[in-house]
Structures are given as structure tokens and as C-alpha cells.
């Protein structure tokens with residue numbers, strides 16, 4: 001089986017819920033998935049899209065974005081064949097409020113993310129660039145992976161998303177001087193004591209870094225820690241569904257990972273990795289089915 005759980009129907013910064021949450025839009029995603037033999041599709045809209053998120057964190061970016069109704073989103077997704085997910089930011093100190101919000105709806109899974117290192121700034125948004133508030137790459141990478149470890153230890157999330165998002169800018173930002181594995185260690189340790197799955201995300205292939213999240217070295221450490229893996233593209237449009245999945249499948253095979261996580265009502269099972277109903281040679285390297 002293949003999954004694509006980390007999907008956004010809503011386009012960043014533009015558009016409206018009325019445009020995004022329609023049967024027609026969902027059908028475009030489902031058609032793209034079917035062409036590529038992706039059997040399990042779920043949507044995980046950003047928590048900060050919803051007015052409820054302002055109970056978790058009050059930040060200017062969130063205040064701008066928090067317009068949608070979380071209950072209406074859940075209800076809409078319930079009328080489709082998509083799994084119901086949410087991409088929820090881990091906010092240090094807001095654990096009880098996050099738990100309350102997540103418990104109020106029947107999610108199939110919750111993807112936990114670190115985009116902001118608190119008030120110090122964002123990892124993936126130049127408007128709030130976190131690099132300006134750290135003296136060097138090593139101190140930033142340490143702080144980032146420590147927060148990822150806290151996310152995992154919180155037990156609030158089913159999946160830790162884009163596990164090394166900090167590398168997003170690639171060569172545009174300094175690399176840490178230390179071996180990256182030193183920075184990965186707290187996350188691997190947290191995973192060893194947790195059931196949180198690790199997301200293999202092809203989104204990194206579309207970003208300046210041009211690599212899958214996580215790096216192969218980090219994925220190896222996660223595997224050694226006993227973690228299971230979930231597969232997603234973090235698509236923000238139908239043409240990004242299953243993007244780069246040939247590479248992702250090779251990546252997983254190289255690591256000896258033969259099964260991936262499937263979620264239903266926040267329970268997880270493992271299914272063998274592979275396309276459904278499509279021969280491998282019908283799919284091109286870009287992840288798009290030929291013909």
C-alpha cells in the first residue's frame with residue numbers, strides 16, 4: 001500500500017475555505033492518487049488555519065491565517081473518502097490546550113510539526129526568519145531537534161512531520177560544523193520511548209535542499225530507535241500528490257523498511273509498501289503515472 005496523509009486542500013496565503021473544501025477539489029486529489037496507485041489519502045490542514053488555534057498560540061502570522069472553522073472542516077472531510085487529519089504545531093507550554101483541541105474531533109491521525117521555534121522565528125518562512133536569532137547553525141540545529149524531541153515526548157501526535165525541516169534552505173544557509181547525527185540524537189532518543197511515527201516526506205525534493213525529509217542518516221537512527229514510518233508528499237495542489245514517490249520507495253527500500261503506517265481513528269497498523277492497481281513501469285520518475 002501507498003499513503004499520502006500530509007495533504008493540504010487549502011493553498012498557502014491565498015484562496016478561501018469555500019474554494020478549497022469542495023467535492024470537486026477533493027476529486028482532483030483522489031484522481032491524482034488513483035493514477036499513481038496511492039490507496040490511502042488523507043487531508044491534514046494546518047491547525048493555524050482555524051480560529052480555534054488562537055487558543056494555542058497568539059502570533060501575528062497565526063492571527064492573519066486563523067479564519068476557518070475546524071468543526072466545519074471535520075464535517076466536510078467526513079462527507080468524502082479522505083482520512084481526516086490535521087497538521088498541528090507543537091507549542092511548548094500549550095500541551096494541555098493542544099490535547100483538548102485534538103480530543104474534540106474524530107481525527108484519523110494528527111501530524112505534529114515544528115515550524116516556529118517559539119518567538120525566535122520560523123524555520124521555513126523568511127518573513128519570520130529564525131536564523132536571525134541564533135549565533136550559528138549548531139545552536140539553531142540543537143534547539144530545533146530538541147523541540148522535535150519534545151514534540152515526540154508529548155505523545156500528542158501520531159506522526160512527527162518533515163523531521164529535519166531545518167535543512168530546507170540547503171546551501172543558502174550555513175551547515176552545522178558538528179556531525180548532523182549529534183543534533184539528531186535527542187529526536188532518536190525520544191522516538192525510542194514513543195509510538196510516534198516518523199514522516200518520510202517528499203516535500204523536501206521541491207524545496208531548495210532538494211532532498212527527502214528525513215536525511216538518510218536521520219532515518220537510519222530513527223529505524224534503529226524502533227520507529228515506524230509514514231509516507232506523505234505534503235502536497236498543496238493535486239499535481240503534487242505522490243510527488244517523488246519512486247525516490248521515496250527506493251529510499252525506504254534502501255533502509256530495509258518494508259511496511260508503512262496506516263491510520264484510522266488514531267489507531268495505527270502496518271501495511272506492506274507498494275502501489276495498488278498500477279504497474280511500477282507505468283509510473284515515471286517524477287511520480288506521475290504515464291499515459
Ligand SMILES: [Zn+2]
Pocket residue numbers: 087113115161162
Ligand atoms: Zn509543515
Ligand SMILES: [Zn+2]
Pocket residue numbers: 006008087234
Ligand atoms: Zn504541511
